[in-house]
Amino acid sequence: MMLSDVMEDYLKAIYQLQRESDERVKTSEIAAELDVTSPTVTSMLEKLEDRELVDREKYHGVTLTEEGETVALEVIRHHRLLEAYLTEHLDYDWAEVHAEADRLEHHISEDFEARVADVLGEPDVDPHGSPIPGADLEPPARPDGAPISEFTEGETVVVEEVADRDADVLAYLADHGVEPGVELEIVEVAPFGMVTARPIAGDDAVSLPESVAHHVRVAQPAGVDA
Template identity: 60%
Template structure:
């Protein structure tokens, strides 16, 4: 049996690997989990002893196939719970992350199956993040890039939005920027502010930190991400 904390580490390593590739540095895990490097080093040693990660001195850790399977299972629980909370319990997309974090370690496989069935097997959560399949196959890269990587006149579709900051999610919901929203980049200020135009022709100026949390694909190539976030306050 793995502790909740161990599962959190595996999930976090998987998410960092997905963004940046392995190996994952101790400092990256420490920053993501708000732990000290010494605490992370100790836990990585425990996970290595259990065959869930491999480590290379001075470089970092990488999930083993077994560790990746555990991480995908926790991610599936988390994102299904987020979708269920938004669709059936009227939670906003800014509220579901913390609730799912508290529940993800404690649901049975039967409960997971029934939640997926009640939701008609969704492929994304309210933030546009992909939900691992029931067979826990590795997630494919959707090739989305941060909004900050785009230039004036680019037309893009929001693919997913980071779920880590509740205030940012509430701000974006009020602005009408959710997965599936088409945006046109109107201006990129030298000091980092990104101004976009939504489908309603409303303009929104986004701080760089917010724009970095929005992942998009070219509008000509992208289909809406499923619109799950629309069931919340968006």
């Protein structure tokens, strides 16, 4: 099935939004994710429905069909493998790779994908901690973590995943040493969503505004009871 790059972008966006909420994805959510208008989204969803890639209920949003999910997972696998390759072998900064992978993900062959995966040693996650779908294109297991704002003062957590969609957020996190695998002590959680945390291996606390904290998923270290 030949699909345009834009169609694949929509399927990828729907998959990611669907995974975050476990509910039907609303037109307004897709519009915000892709920075397009709601009428534009509606028009595209009609085309995807005609190709049996989405299941659409008027006023209730959409979900991916099995075929639509497979397409989305393939695009996501390409994207995250490319991010890993660009970071590990071409010295890209992790704040740069998302946009570059977005441009390349639609245009690599399955042979190229397999070679990249082999060179990388079939990684489970990309540089931002997001799970990479396997070659079988089964949905990867969802990480156990939660947004850092859901934890309490005094707790120690490990950064599990950071969203890769905002280069400014990634640059801010990198500048403050907040990346997958780093242990943080939560110093303060303000009522309006600001989180202050201190890397266990460092001295300086970092303030994470609500708009940034939302992008940081963490989990308690192994051996710590929830």
